[in-house]
Structure formats: structure tokens, C-alpha cells
Amino acid sequence: MRHFLDFEKPIAEIEGKIEELRHLPESPDMNISEEVERLSEKVDKLIRSTYAKLTPWQKTQVARHPGRPHAADVVAGLITEFVPLAGDRAFADDRAIIAGLGRFEGSAVAVLGTEKGAETEDRVAHNFGMARPEGYRKARRVIELAGRFGLPVLTFVDTPGAYPGIDAEARGQAEAIARAIEACLAAPVPVVSTIIGEGGSGGAIALAAADHVLMFEHAIYSVISPEGCASILWRDAALAETAAEALKLTAEDLKKLGLIDTIVPEPLGGAHRDPTAAIAALGKAVSTALAPLSGEPGARLVARRREKFLAMGRAAPAA
Amino acid sequence: MNWLTNYVRPKIRTLLGRKDVPDNLWHKCPACEQMIFHLELAKNLRVCPNCGHHMRLPAKERLASLMDEGFATIELPAVPADPLHFRDQKRYADRLKAARAETELDDAIIVAHGTIGGQRAVVAVFAFDFMGGSMGTAVGEALVAAAKLAVLQEAALIAITASGGARMQEGALSLMQMPRTTIAVQIVKEAGLPYIVVLTDPTTGGVTASFAMLGDIHVAEPGAMIGFAGARVIEQTVREKLPEGFQRAEYLNEHGMVDIVARRAELRDTLSRLIGLLTEPAARRAARPSAEVLALPGISEG
Ligand SMILES: [Zn+2]
Numbered sequence: 001m002r003h004f005l006d007f008e009k010p011i012a013e014i015e016g017k018i019e020e021l022r023h024l025p026e027s028p029d030m031n032i033s034e035e036v037e038r039l040s041e042k043v044d045k046l047i048r049s050t051y052a053k054l055t056p057w058q059k060t061q062v063a064r065h066p067g068r069p070h071a072a073d074v075v076a077g078l079i080t081e082f083v084p085l086a087g088d089r090a091f092a093d094d095r096a097i098i099a100g101l102g103r104f105e106g107s108a109v110a111v112l113g114t115e116k117g118a119e120t121e122d123r124v125a126h127n128f129g130m131a132r133p134e135g136y137r138k139a140r141r142v143i144e145l146a147g148r149f150g151l152p153v154l155t156f157v158d159t160p161g162a163y164p165g166i167d168a169e170a171r172g173q174a175e176a177i178a179r180a181i182e183a184c185l186a187a188p189v190p191v192v193s194t195i196i197g198e199g200g201s202g203g204a205i206a207l208a209a210a211d212h213v214l215m216f217e218h219a220i221y222s223v224i225s226p227e228g229c230a231s232i233l234w235r236d237a238a239l240a241e242t243a244a245e246a247l248k249l250t251a252e253d254l255k256k257l258g259l260i261d262t263i264v265p266e267p268l269g270g271a272h273r274d275p276t277a278a279i280a281a282l283g284k285a286v287s288t289a290l291a292p293l294s295g296e297p298g299a300r301l302v303a304r305r306r307e308k309f310l311a312m313g314r315a316a317p318a319a
Numbered sequence: 320m321n322w323l324t325n326y327v328r329p330k331i332r333t334l335l336g337r338k339d340v341p342d343n344l345w346h347k348c349p350a351c352e353q354m355i356f357h358l359e360l361a362k363n364l365r366v367c368p369n370c371g372h373h374m375r376l377p378a379k380e381r382l383a384s385l386m387d388e389g390f391a392t393i394e395l396p397a398v399p400a401d402p403l404h405f406r407d408q409k410r411y412a413d414r415l416k417a418a419r420a421e422t423e424l425d426d427a428i429i430v431a432h433g434t435i436g437g438q439r440a441v442v443a444v445f446a447f448d449f450m451g452g453s454m455g456t457a458v459g460e461a462l463v464a465a466a467k468l469a470v471l472q473e474a475a476l477i478a479i480t481a482s483g484g485a486r487m488q489e490g491a492l493s494l495m496q497m498p499r500t501t502i503a504v505q506i507v508k509e510a511g512l513p514y515i516v517v518l519t520d521p522t523t524g525g526v527t528a529s530f531a532m533l534g535d536i537h538v539a540e541p542g543a544m545i546g547f548a549g550a551r552v553i554e555q556t557v558r559e560k561l562p563e564g565f566q567r568a569e570y571l572n573e574h575g576m577v578d579i580v581a582r583r584a585e586l587r588d589t590l591s592r593l594i595g596l597l598t599e600p601a602a603r604r605a606a607r608p609s610a611e612v613l614a615l616p617g618i619s620e621g
Contacts, residue, residue, distance in 0.1 A: 083477070162528075164548030164556050169566060172576050174527035175545040181501045181529060201485075201494060202528045209498040223485045223525070225496040228552075233407035233487060247490045250371050257402065259491050306505075309498045310463060313456040313489075316399040 001069040003272075005061045014082075047269040055243040056253075061224055062218040063197045069279050070270060071098055071113025071156040074196060077279035078286070079104055079111055085142060086225030087134075091171065096127045096163070097207075099142045104154060105287055107294075110146035112139050112207055114159035127238065129198075130163035133176035136206050140176075143191075147298075149281070152190040155207040158197035160225065161207070177206045184209035184303060188298025191290050192222035194272075194282060195219045195251075195262070211305050212289040214249040214262040216282070218270055219259070222249035225293065257317045262289060287315040351381050362436060364583045372539045373583055375520060378429045378446035381479060386442060390433025395425045396464050398456045398607075403490050411488035414450065421445040422449045426457035426483070430465045438598070439474035441465050445480040446519075454526050455486035457494030459503075462530060466503035475513040475594045478533045486522020493525070500530035508535070510577075515590060518545050518568065518577065532576070532614025536593055538586070539568035539577045543620055 004012040018039045021032050082102035086093040098115045117126035146153045160174055186189055193210035223298030226244035229235040254260040264285040271278035345354045350372035364384050388431045392574040405411040427449035432441045443465040461615040469476040485493040507514045516534035524538035528547050546566035564570045571577040
């Protein structure tokens with residue numbers, strides 16, 4: 001079953017009609033293939049116009065679309081010889097963060113991703129992409145490993161945020177996130193991060209204090225979810241749409257603010273319509289981002305990464 | 320204040336024959352409900368003399384209580400105001416204006432330099448009464464400035480936190496203060512200087528999950544609420560009652576996240592002693608002639 005978002009209903013209706021027509025037997029009274037073609041053109045136009053002017057709230061829904069490529073899909077699509085790594089060497093393996101070594105375009109890299117999971121059962125195993133301290137400690141471990149062996153680090157972020165649970169707090173969620181950020185900043189190797197879906201707060205920046213940060217066109221990146229922001233600042237979670245506008249959480253906004261480096265275009269109608277094409281586009285963009293960083297001395301990478309983050313917010317954003 | 324207004328004030332009024340007895344002469348301890356005379360509370364650094372409950376201490380009073388006489392505050396680096404043109408029920412620009420007028424501070428942090436019990440220190444203290452001590456670009460920039468000042472003065476950096484977390488009105492810019500303040504910590508650590516965090520009530524969210532959990536030493540005030548996620552969010556997520564003392568200083572101490580739970584009255588001595596102990600080897604090295612350092616026993620030439 002295809003999953004349609006509320007604002008995609010008119011698109012769904014026409015596509016439904018097309019589907020019906022395709023199942024009709026050819027009849028002399030009406031030219032089915034002509035009608036299918038006419039409707040296909042119509043739906044194409046509609047998708048184009050709808051996706052050309054998505055509101056921040058609509059983008060939030062697209063970013064959370066269950067059919068969107070997840071970190072595991074990106075790894076499957078872009079990384080060869082992938083060897084998954086598990087565990088923080090202290091307490092557990094947290095499947096909300098996937099980690100491993102592999103090859104990107106033939107060269108060895110370390111890979112990290114927050115993974116929401118695909119089917120219901122899988123989603124529970126991955127805790128819906130909300131990591132516990134063990135996840136961030138595993139990330140730190142893998143970043144340090146990559147640093148020692150000179151491997152670039154690629155991260156793919158898609159998380160509603162760090163897990164807000166009793167156990168997570170008891171084991172030092174805040175400290176684990178802080179140390180992951182520190183590890184990203186201290187890595188003497190290129191770090192390239194992409195926000196592929198939801199970039200939720202501390203749980204996202206833990207894996208995204210990078211030399212180069214990319215964002216999918218319809219991904220979001222925010223200090224708090226629109227719902228959370230609405231319930232705190234407007235005292236009404238129903239005003240999430242208003243909060244989404246105010247938070248400036250779209251890729252375009254973040255680029256303007258100078259907080260991300262590259263926007264990766266998505267296939268027409270969003271990455272969920274054509275995950276394979278989306279992943280291929282992402283691969284090209286990551287490759288372009290990584291090229292000038294490869295071979296740079298570690299100390300220079302670290303110094304430049306610092307300068308980049310220290311410069312953020314010092315000047316007023318371009319209008 | 321009801322108890323006071325209803326019973327005490329009329330009596331005092333009749334006794335003194337005055338109409339304008341100020342409301343704030345007496346404070347009720349939120350923990351034990353004891354009424355405390357304001358002068359006694361101030362003398363006791365806003366710690367209840369009856370039950371020991373630590374009430375929030377305004378940033379300026381904190382500095383005065385901790386640092387030796389003669390400390391100075393620095394002007395906070397200027398940053399673009401309201402970069403998102405954020406507006407919720409009020410405009411962020413107006414909220415900032417109101418907070419500045421009310422607290423006479425530029426933002427939710429003060430940076431001071433001087434000594435603590437004779438030990439050189441740069442102190443960055445959060446002002447919780449300025450928009451809940453939330454961390455936006457100004458706070459992040461102040462911490463970076465504090466770190467650089469500590470390196471320049473070869474002083475310890477002390478961060479005293481009291482914050483609800485990120486300043487939502489600055490959107491993802493406030494999120495970026497997590498790596499930015501982490502860099503500030505790295506600058507101090509690389510210079511071989513101590514970085515000590517004093518966690519006070521409350522310290523949550525993006526502040527806890529960045530520089531506040533990266534100290535060489537973590538000190539916390541008794542009963543202080545310290546955590547990443549808010550208690551309400553956790554309750555809604557796990558749908559169970561939170562354990563007794565959850566996210567309090569003592570809980571973090573038991574769970575290995577805080578070295579010392581120190582009463583406010585002991586804080587100055589604790590910090591001064593820690594800085595003294597951590598910086599002594601450096602001082603000794605500097606005092607010794609370098610040849611002596613190189614002539615280690617057991618290493619011979621050839
Ligand atoms: Zn009391």
C-alpha cells in the first residue's frame with residue numbers, strides 16, 4: 001500500500017483513477033491509453049506544482065514519510081563491502097544507530113546512521129530512530145576508530161531526537177551526546193554528514209558536527225520538533241504548523257542561515273516516490289563534498305571545522 | 320506570601336502604624352515552607368537555614384559569593400539579534416528587550432575573571448531569570464570568549480549552569496551552540512587548563528548535552544535538577560512514574576555523572592582547592608629549570 005500524505009490526496013485520487021483505467025479491458029467506446037496519458041500528464045503537473053511550494057509543515061510530513069529512504073537504505077545503496085559494527089563496549093548495542101566500515105566509491109570509510117526502521121517490528125527494534133547513550137557512545141567509538149585509521153566518516157541522520165527515557169537518563173544521555181559531538185569535532189579525518197529525513201535536535205547534531213553538512217531538499221533540521229515547540233511557546237501542540245514556519249527548519253532556511261553547506265535535490269514528488277534515484281543523487285553529492293577534504297592533514301581539517309562552527313551566527317543571515 | 324499577607328501584615332501594620340510594609344521581607348522556603356527573613360536568606364546565600372534547600376541564586380550574587388574581591392566582568396561579544404525574526408505569542412525581539420530591562424543583563428550569561436580563593440579563574444555563570452537561562456548565539460559566543468580569556472590569562476574555566484536548554488527562538492542556530500561551546504571546552508583543555516562545571520538547578524537540554532557534561536570535574540549543588548530530557552516529556556514517553564530523586568544532583572552522583580555534590584557554602588573552597596590541585600604540576604614544571612626536568616632518572620645517554 002502506498003502511503004499518501006494529506007496534501008497529496010488530490011495526487012492520490014488521480015493516480016487511483018489511472019490505476020483503475022489500467023485494469024479495464026480495452027473497449028471500442030473509449031480510448032483508455034489516451035485517457036491514461038492525459039491523466040498522467042495532469043498528475044505530473046500537479047506533483048510538480050505541489051512540491052514546488054511545500055510549506056515547512058508539509059516538508060515536516062515529507063521528511064517523516066515512511067516510504068522515504070532510511071539510513072540503512074542509503075548504506076545498502078552507496079556502501080560496498082559493508083561490515084556492520086555493534087556495541088559501545090560498556091553496556092549494549094543500540095540499534096537506533098547503525099555503524100560500520102565499508103567502501104564508498106571504492107575507498108574505505110566509516111559509516112554511521114540513525115535508523116528509524118521500516119516495518120513496525122523493525123521500528124521497535126530501532127526504537128524509531130531515537131538513540132540511547134549506548135548509541136552515541138558507539139558512534140564516538142567508531143569515529144575514534146576511523147580517526148586512528150585515517151578513514152573518512154560518513155553519517156546519515158534521520159531521527160526525531162535522542163530517546164527521552166528513564167534508562168537513557170540514568171546512563172547519561174546528555175554526557176553521551178556531548179562526547180559524540182566532541183568526537184566529531186576532534187576527528188582528524190573528513191567528516192561528511194547528511195540530514196536525510198528528520199534532523200531532530202541534540203540527537204542529530206551528535207552525528208553532524210561535520211566538515212560538510214548536506215541536507216535532502218525536503219528534510220528538516222531543528223532544535224525542537226514543531227509539535228514540541230508549539231506546546232511550549234504557544235501552549236498548544238495543534239499549532240505545530242505555525243511553529244514549523246517560525247523555526248526555519250527547511251533545507252533552504254538552513255542554507256540561508258549558513259548552517260548547512262549543500263542541498264541535495266530530491267526526485268519529483270519527494271524521495272519517497274523514487275528512493276533509488278534519491279540515493280543515487282545523494283551519492284553524487286557526498287562524493288563532491290568529500291573530494292576536496294580527502295588527503296587534507298588531520299590538524300588542518302580539525303582547525304577548519306572549528307572555524308566553520310565558530311563562524312556560525314556571527315554575521316546576520318543573508319536576506 | 321498568603322500567610323504573611325493575611326496574618327502578619329495586618330499585625331505589623333497595627334503595631335507600626337505603617338501602610339507600606341514591603342511584601343518581600345519574608346520568603347517562604349518552597350521545600351519546608353518555613354518563613355525566612357530576607358536578610359537571613361541573603362546571608363545564607365539563598366539556602367534555607369531550616370532544611371538546607373538550595374534556592375536559585377541570581378548570577379550577580381553567585382559571582383559575589385564565589386569570587387574574591389576585585390573580580391571584573393567582561394562585555395559580552397555582540398551578535399546579530401533575532402536572526403530568524405521569530406514570533407510566537409510575542410516577538411522574540413520584544414522578549415529580549417523585556418528580559419534585558421528586567422534583569423539588567425545583556426543575555427542569559429555573565430563572564431567574569433579574577434580569583435577564587437586565590438586561584439585564577441574565568442567564570443561563566445548562567446542567569447536563569449533571563450529567558451530561563453536558555454542558550455542562543457549570545458550565550459554560545461560568551462562561552463567561546465570565556466574560553467579564550469581563560470587561555471589568555473592561564474586561568475581555569477568555571478562554567479556555572481542554570482538553563483532550560485536551547486533558545487528555541489533561534490531555531491537551529493541555538494542547536495549549533497552545542498558544537499560551538501564544545502569547541503570552547505576543547506580550546507581550554509588543549510591549553511592544559513582545568514575546566515570545571517558547577518551544575519545548579521536546573522540544567523537541562525542542549526546545555527547539559529554539550530559543554531556542561533564535558534568538564535574535567537563536575538560539581539553539583541544539592542537537589543539540583545540535571546538531565547537531558549524534561550521530566551514531563553519522559554513521563555509522556557515511558558508512561559510510568561519517575562523514580563524518587565530522578566535527575567537530581569545526588570542521582571547523577573550515584574549514576575557516575577557528577578563527582579561532587581557540594582553545598583553552596585562549600586563551593587568557593589571546593590573550587591579553589593580543585594584548581595590548586597590541578598594546576599600545581601604545571602606550576603612546579605614552570606618553576607623548575609628545564610635541564611632538571613630532562614634529567615629523568617633511569618635514562619642515560621648512549
Ligand atoms: Zn526549607
